[in-house]
Amino acid sequence: MNKVGSFIGRYQLSHFIILALLIFVVMPLALDSFRLNMVGKYLTYAFVALGLVLCWGYGGILSLGQGVFFGIGGYCMAMFLKLEASSPENTAIQSTPGIPDFMDWNQLTELPWFWVPFQSFTFTIFAILILPAAFAFIIAVAMFKRRVGGVYFAIITQAIAAILTILIIGQQGYTGGVNGITDLRTLHGWDIRTDEAKTILYFVNGLLLFGCLFVARYIIKSKLGRLLVAMREREDRVRFSGYDVSAFKIFIFCAAATISAIGGAMFTLQVGFMSPTFVGTGPSIEMVIFCALGGRLAILGAVYGALVVNWAKTSFSESFPELWLFAMGALFIGVVMAFPNGLAGLYQTYIAPWLQKYVPEKFHWIITNRNPEESGAEIAVAGETASEDEKKSKAGELSHAGN
């Protein structure tokens, strides 16, 4: 903890390794390529959930518009792929060959200016990383500089998601409308639709996810992470210790946006299209439940949350389609009421002690974290979510309304 290099303790490391084994070894061995691709898709949602752990769990900022950033990332990637798929040869039957098919149907005769740069892969990567952060920055500066938080932020981000959906659907000549950008084929001539390509993309996705997990881990173990925890408790104190609270909130919100966008870009690559349904209010809230189920303070929990919810969704809707919404609804209510710390809390309270009984003592460091030096804010905070929200509700959310 005293050195940057050791930001992952032994206990955390063991859990990173378990997750890595699960994603990189168990899943690919146990699943056929069809199921593996589905898991790959679920893992793209884990990026969003991870972003939410940072900005909601740690920063106390609940955004109901994370789908917006997921969508921006996804659309950037889709624009690049669509341009590649719309070579003049492929689109020879169109009245204007060389532009995406939906533009041709909408009487566009040349590529709109904002599509042009997406012919470059470098620019696309750049856009995926920068655009969502820039958009998040604008929202965050406007709101956090004025100390808007909590519920208001949630509702405004939800409205932004709604606006963006209507815009994308309405401007179909430029965006592909409600159908989205479909029929994406190759990346630099490499066919992304084959099983091999999907397996490779799965691993790339997994590696990127781990990259983001490490970044997130670094952030929350840094002083910035402790400051975020401190801010949720005593925003004024942090301010009067000389910190610009809004700057930290802006940073963490932008970081969450970028992480979500990476997920979105990987989604497009693995699923083969992008559509406005992932931008709207519904999916944005669903993504919050991935995070809540995993444990809003657990970065690894975000991955498990995304996997479990989506896995349940798929298997439920395969066997009992009618019951799926009941299960999903019950999950929301149950997690909030019974397990505010999600799977991570469940693990720490019930599973870890149970495991300890059966595992030799010298391996206990894998199961629980007993070294307080390693724990830092994270463990101290576990189990405290309720009370923090409580304070938050009094301090942040209602205060700015004038009380």
Place this chain on the structure above:
Amino acid sequence: MLETNKHIGPKDFVLSIEGLTVSFDGFKAVNDLSLYVEEQEIRVIIGPNGAGKTTVLDLICGRTKATEGSIKFKGKELTKMNEHQIVHAGVGRKFQNPSIYEDLTVFENLELSFPRGRNVWGALTFRRDKEVIDKVQEVADMIFLGDKLDMPADLLSHGQKQWLEIGMLLIQDPELLMLDEPVAGMSVSERKQTAELLNRITKDRSVLVIEHDMQFVADIAHRVTVLHQGQVLSEGSMERVQNDPKVIEVYLGH
């Protein structure tokens, strides 16, 4: 009361408040207030409930924005600055109820208050080096918590929490320290220790204290300002203020 100050030029003051007014929907919590604090002075503000004492501190540290008037700290206008900029300028504030991070340890509380890595990048790259550890230890010893560094802050007694918050200010080494009721809820022995602590730490800085406990005020105050209905009612030495008929009327009249 103000004529005593008239012959002193503004540059001698650490803090000079002039014509300060703040109104909440027409109610003037602070009304055309002027107040001057000298270097290394311990100034205590007293006054009945609702006199605007806490509001004055809020205004100085930027928590509340002034409707009119100016607050100059070492020649810098504070009314136009954000809270954290005011802190950077050298003003530290302790709240009425101890405002510490209860989920963090004493060490972490002090470490977070250490004035390094205050921007985003700094916070990301902040490292707990020897300088930090030494400084934390030094401050902790000063606030009688040297042996409690690893204790979660919420396990401290009320008085210890007050000290911790004072320590969190000290580690920033502010030139103006503002304390809102620092001995409220403390035992008699804790009060004594606190008075001693304050006397020690105020050697090279100015202090603005709000306090109700008159004995404590008498122990520490260089000068006393009495606020009433958002205005200065009386100002001067403790003795002088205590004998001011207007002060007596306000306190007894209630």
Place this chain on the structure above:
Amino acid sequence: MFADYSMAELTSIFAMQGFAGLILFSVFVLMALGLAIIFGQMGVINMAHGEFMILGAYVTYLTSNVFSAYLPESIYGSYFFIAMILAFFITGALGALVEWSIIRHLYKRPLDTLLATWGLSLIMQQIYRSVFGAREVGVTLPDWLMGSYAITDMIEVPINGIFVMVLTIVITIAVALMMQRSRLGKQTRAVVQNRPMAAAVGINTEKVDRLTFALGCGIAGIAGSAFTMIGSTGPTAGQLYIVDTFLVVVFGGASSLIGTVASAFTISQAQSTMEFFLSGSMAKVLTLLTVVIILMLRPEGLFSLKMRR
């Protein structure tokens, strides 16, 4: 764009457009009123508000079926009033149940009420789908509610529009009176301002919470019942209202009924004016965008008192 039309035509169109704006205003107020009580007074974010409205609509649908099946045709015309009263009590009762089983455990965690009620909304949708089928149901309206009243040749005023407006006025006044005058209203405000103190002076805060929540849901039920006249009744129809409703409440400053009414008025007039001059989609986008930007610049909403912290 108006060169082709006579003065009389333009006048009547503008009159009707103004009226359209007023109907939209009434719709917004009805939608938002229940939420304003729940969110503004209790700080609870009820994402299932739209589903409570749809419950009111389904109650109306069932009442209408019962009336046409079992009761003489002569009194069919009055079923709508019965339906609204039933909608109020049934949604209110469900609201009380939800408050008891879920909300009361979450008062200190407003963001968590958001998630829990979202879950609740999913469950309610699926219940509607299982009970009433996935399709929309057609609510037959009494004849006297349909049709319009012609003021001049050009100006025709829809009767159900007037009905919604009158209903809105009545309910708004009733709610305002209740909050200001009645015992429950005073107790609610007391509890909102200082819960421990209210409890200390003998107010049964649990009961007040339950009744307030039930009242908010009940009003949503009435709104849903009224909306069968102008909108669709299906399992997911409630979702259509939720973003608009929250924006109205937040834009109004959350804590005051006057704010909610003013905000509903501003948004509805802006939207209906823009709809007339622009295409419908763009009007919607621009309205939402303006509201969001104003909220960013003035987060406390239109109406709120600047108070001492």
Place this chain on the structure above:
Amino acid sequence: MHSGTRPKTGNLRRRSLLKNLLAIPAALALAHAPSTLADAANTTGLAVTADTVKVGILHSVTGTMAISETGSVQAEKLAIEQINAMGGVLGRKIEFIQEDGASDWPTFAEKSKKLLVNDKVAAVFGCWTSASRKAALPVFEQYNGMLYYPTFYEGLEQSPNVIYTGQEATQQILEGLDWADKTKGAKKYFLLGSDYIWPRTSNKIARKHIENVLGDKVVGEEYYPLGHTQFNSVINKIKLKKPDVVFISVVGGSNVAFYKQLKAAGIDMSKEKPLFLTISVTEDEILGIGGENIEGIYASMKYFQSLPNDNNKAFVEAFKKKWGKDIVIGDVTQAAYLGPWLWKAAVEKAGSFDIDKVREASPGIELTTAPEGYVKVHPNHHLWSKTRIGQAQKDGQYKVVYESKELIEPNPFPEGYQ
């Protein structure tokens, strides 16, 4: 379908007899040599055994689209049941695997892949919205599956792996506009739609036709977001512009709001001033809108439940028997019903379940027993079909007032309309 041998009139009857005759030797051969034929019929590793064949049904039964897609699921199940009752396809009973698209487009792609790769189904009947089809289409093309898509849609697509059993936009629109122009003397048109691709494409075609072919005028074109429920402003615009025809492609819950508000605004739709012509309201939607609120409008489609032919009477009877007497059948439901029958015909013509052979066999397939009447598969994989104009009645049914004389050729990439 009630019965493949029900007598038909004229040349249709001859055709169907001919086909039945041709089928006999195949059936005989099948009865005598089941094992060898199983190989011949099953050459691409599909889920075909000696006595069963698996197909997929892929619609949303949850989520917002469940409202619309339920009818299609019911129709497809009915068709499969009837085919099985007649002895199945190439002597094999059809077993269906139903998957839920959950109103979520990637789910459609996912489930398509599951059906094709894991279940190896011989055909899929499914998708409803264009978005779901667009999402699933690459999967069908990649894994060479066969999709029977029931919805009327915007055209601009022609995939070797899809049979489009609904009408593409020109089939539905042009006849309706011609009818309004010729028989009603309409000169001014107002176009109104939900804001997404199908209404926009439809209105684009409509506008070209109105302006370039009919020489009439479009006085307004408006779009509202999906799910919009406040239409008073646009109703005022209609009153101001006084069009002869309001051409409507509003979908979903918005429909209910639109027609109720239209009626409340004092517009009597049966007075035909203006005349309301929709391409999006089937009997299914009227159920939610309420017959009394929409009485008098016209719809331009290929199928109405009230079509008086015998095929349809038997179909409606069977459908109600299976799914309840209060159920209504809309255009898409009927088109969905055609899917399994068209597939059966193609498989029998090809003598194989092999996807490539079925595709080759598909163009020219005729269905004489279709409830809408005779249909035929065009080489572009759409159907030749008639277009009808129906007028909505108070009971929620359409009364057919006009029927195109000829089958209309499907033209998914209409020259001059793009």
